[in-house]
Amino acid sequence: MRASVETKRQVWAILAVALVVLGVSLGMQSAYYQLVLTQVLLWAVLSLAWNILSGYSGYFSFGHAVFWGLGAYTVALGVIYLDLPPWLGIPLGGVIGGIAGAVIGYPTFRLRGHYFALAMLAYPLATLYVFQWLGYQEISLPMKRQAPVLYMQFADPRAYVVLALGLLVIALAISLRVENSRFGMALLAIKQNEPAAEAAGIDTWRWKMRAIMLSGALAGMAGGLYAVVLLVVTPESVFGMLVSAQPLILALFGGVGSLWGPVIGAAVLVPLAEGLNGELGDVLPGIQGVVYGVAIIAIILCAPEGVYWRLRDRFTKPRPAGIASAEPAPSMPLSATAPAARLEESGELLVLRDIRISFGGLRALDGIDLIVREGSLHQRRRQDNLVQCRQWLPHPR
Amino acid sequence: MELPPFLAEFLQALAAGVTVGGAYALMCIGLGIIFGSMRVINFAQGDFLMLGMYVAFYLTTGYGILSFLGPYGGPIVAAFLAGPVVFAAGWLVHRFIVSRVTGAGVAASEGAGAYGQIIVTLGLSLILQNGGLILFGSTPTAIRTPLSRSSWEIGPILLNQARVVSFLVAVALVVAVYLFLARTRAGKSLRAAADNSTAAIYMGIDVDRAHRIAWSLGVGITAVAGGLLAGSQSFQPYVGFDFVIVMYAGVVLGGLGSILGAFWGGLLIGVVQQMSTLVLPYQLQNTAIFVVFLLIIFLRPQGLFGQITERT
Numbered sequence: 106m107r108a109s110v111e112t113k114r115q116v117w118a119i120l121a122v123a124l125v126v127l128g129v130s131l132g133m134q135s136a137y138y139q140l141v142l143t144q145v146l147l148w149a150v151l152s153l154a155w156n157i158l159s160g161y162s163g164y165f166s167f168g169h170a171v172f173w174g175l176g177a178y179t180v181a182l183g184v185i186y187l188d189l190p191p192w193l194g195i196p197l198g199g200v201i202g203g204i205a206g207a208v209i210g211y212p213t214f215r216l217r218g219h220y221f222a223l224a225m226l227a228y229p230l231a232t233l234y235v236f237q238w239l240g241y242q243e244i245s246l247p248m249k250r251q252a253p254v255l256y257m258q259f260a261d262p263r264a265y266v267v268l269a270l271g272l273l274v275i276a277l278a279i280s281l282r283v284e285n286s287r288f289g290m291a292l293l294a295i296k297q298n299e300p301a302a303e304a305a306g307i308d309t310w311r312w313k314m315r316a317i318m319l320s321g322a323l324a325g326m327a328g329g330l331y332a333v334v335l336l337v338v339t340p341e342s343v344f345g346m347l348v349s350a351q352p353l354i355l356a357l358f359g360g361v362g363s364l365w366g367p368v369i370g371a372a373v374l375v376p377l378a379e380g381l382n383g384e385l386g387d388v389l390p391g392i393q394g395v396v397y398g399v400a401i402i403a404i405i406l407c408a409p410e411g412v413y414w415r416l417r418d419r420f421t422k423p424r425p426a427g428i429a430s431a432e433p434a435p436s437m438p439l440s441a442t443a444p445a446a447r448l449e450e451s452g453e454l455l456v457l458r459d460i461r462i463s464f465g466g467l468r469a470l471d472g473i474d475l476i477v478r479e480g481s482l483h484q485r486r487r488q489d490n491l492v493q494c495r496q497w498l499p500h501p502r
Numbered sequence: 503m504e505l506p507p508f509l510a511e512f513l514q515a516l517a518a519g520v521t522v523g524g525a526y527a528l529m530c531i532g533l534g535i536i537f538g539s540m541r542v543i544n545f546a547q548g549d550f551l552m553l554g555m556y557v558a559f560y561l562t563t564g565y566g567i568l569s570f571l572g573p574y575g576g577p578i579v580a581a582f583l584a585g586p587v588v589f590a591a592g593w594l595v596h597r598f599i600v601s602r603v604t605g606a607g608v609a610a611s612e613g614a615g616a617y618g619q620i621i622v623t624l625g626l627s628l629i630l631q632n633g634g635l636i637l638f639g640s641t642p643t644a645i646r647t648p649l650s651r652s653s654w655e656i657g658p659i660l661l662n663q664a665r666v667v668s669f670l671v672a673v674a675l676v677v678a679v680y681l682f683l684a685r686t687r688a689g690k691s692l693r694a695a696a697d698n699s700t701a702a703i704y705m706g707i708d709v710d711r712a713h714r715i716a717w718s719l720g721v722g723i724t725a726v727a728g729g730l731l732a733g734s735q736s737f738q739p740y741v742g743f744d745f746v747i748v749m750y751a752g753v754v755l756g757g758l759g760s761i762l763g764a765f766w767g768g769l770l771i772g773v774v775q776q777m778s779t780l781v782l783p784y785q786l787q788n789t790a791i792f793v794v795f796l797l798i799i800f801l802r803p804q805g806l807f808g809q810i811t812e813r814t
Contacts, residue, residue: 165620212796216799216800219537219541219543219758220754220758220799222543223543223750223754223799224795224796224799226747226750227747227751227792227795227796228792230747230788230792231788231789231792231796234785234786234788234789234792235786235789237785238783238789346743346746350545350624353620353621353624354621354624357618357621358621389636390635390636390640391631391632391633391635391636391739392632392636394628394631394633394635395628395629395632395633395636397625397628398624398625398626398627398628398629398632399625399629401621401624401625401628402599402621402622402625402629405603405618405621405622405625406599406602406603406618406622409603409618
């Protein structure tokens, strides 16, 4: 099965990236670079979390800072008031992020398009003022000298890189799983045409709720680790507009709705912003923001769909068209490289190999085999799409 | 006649809300024109407002160019002049940057083009904020005029004179904008492009030009609102943030795409903001706006004046 080959390749890619990051981290001496690397990883996680909801389903969220901030405050307040070690605090931040996702999603999914995006913008900003009012203006995590490991207070900054990397691998694995399952398909269908998806029997409400909860949970965990790494939490630094904008910028820059887009965005833009901060920030305060703004505008004007998609289109050849005569409608290209249907001697009634179908940019099926043997019942994933595409196959003569 | 204290407080807050709401209404109309015709979520709108504040500041207090107009006329003329200055800046920004990711083809869909728009306006916002930091410094400033320190007394209510004057100016400008959109050819082409850009193209309307007018006019009007507000509050290069949500709340409250709606929406947001101080602590003033904003979105997403078809 091709689909699983593709998935395996992605798993290897994730492991390879993890090893490279580990290697880079071990090789670097400067604690400052380790911190930048940690931030790259954490922002990549937030951007992936954003991508799960907004990238796949098309429901743009301008307010992911609310999950990030809640995670950060959960960990920070947990350490201060409950002596809760971050090892528990970060998962708790994830749980709270997930609950926040449900609480926010429940009313907000009544809205669509710009209205949804704008409503999401309001949540973190409203929460920001509430936390200011509660008096959590600037809280710093206390030093726990008696049990530094329990409270994630390591002398070696590489430990944070490893922790953040672990979180990133989890986020990538979840994204991959989502992408390759009914979940991701449902979200993509919602993005393409929600009423049509609903008419086709997809419970759009449930999938959207799952997406926002999963997304909130991941963002909450990343925010929690962020609090541990930076040790100081202020409402502006975790609920602010910039935090909400960051995952959006990274994912849009790298490529929305792709596994690697957010990671590419984080790997390029976070060091760029940090480097500008360090190099130019002292010379002329503000110049780093101007350069950063110019950079993202310039790049997006060259590749409006994001770097990942642009590179992929550049370096991968268009797929072979297959049986050209079988294309029923120009908007729904269908290809099957093997003979579409044939009777084999081994009692196989129907053999379909390597079926692909795409609706515009949405790949609904990729590399599906269907073999029906005499006297057997088969259950395959993505069957509904498969059954649909049967009607475009050439009729056996 | 002696009013009971709570009623006096209520009226005071109401008056403060309406007077500050005039400028809010103006900036909401600025945003409403852009959003209504281009369907672009402009994150840089607050920063153009900030730009308007600084233009007005440098024309009066900073360089004193307009000091010959006296302490009363100067700030108002300066606020008006902020409009054309920012209009020109907006024209250039649209010509060279924004028009590449917006336009007739993109306006109707929320496809790949929308991604570019968001990044571009976020990038513009970053450039304006940090450019402002470089040019103007981070110290909060304000335009100090005799007007902003004195107030009229009507019964138990104190009316800040700077705010009352800015309210009147704002209303006058709103009427002017309304007439421009309703009567002139440019205004009509703008509305046509907003209604149905494809049909507008078929009718021989230069949609790209209409969008450029909408964008420049929108940021220009918002800059005038900023110039008016600059007389009654202090500001720094990051002040735009505080107003982005005010503007979006006002525009959504009125109904996306409705100019009249944006006016009433902005006014109402001003009133809500000031009234909330009666029952809520001062820090939660903006939270009250968010709550109202969310309530509108849930209860009546089409807004007070919008059509239900605008919902998606």
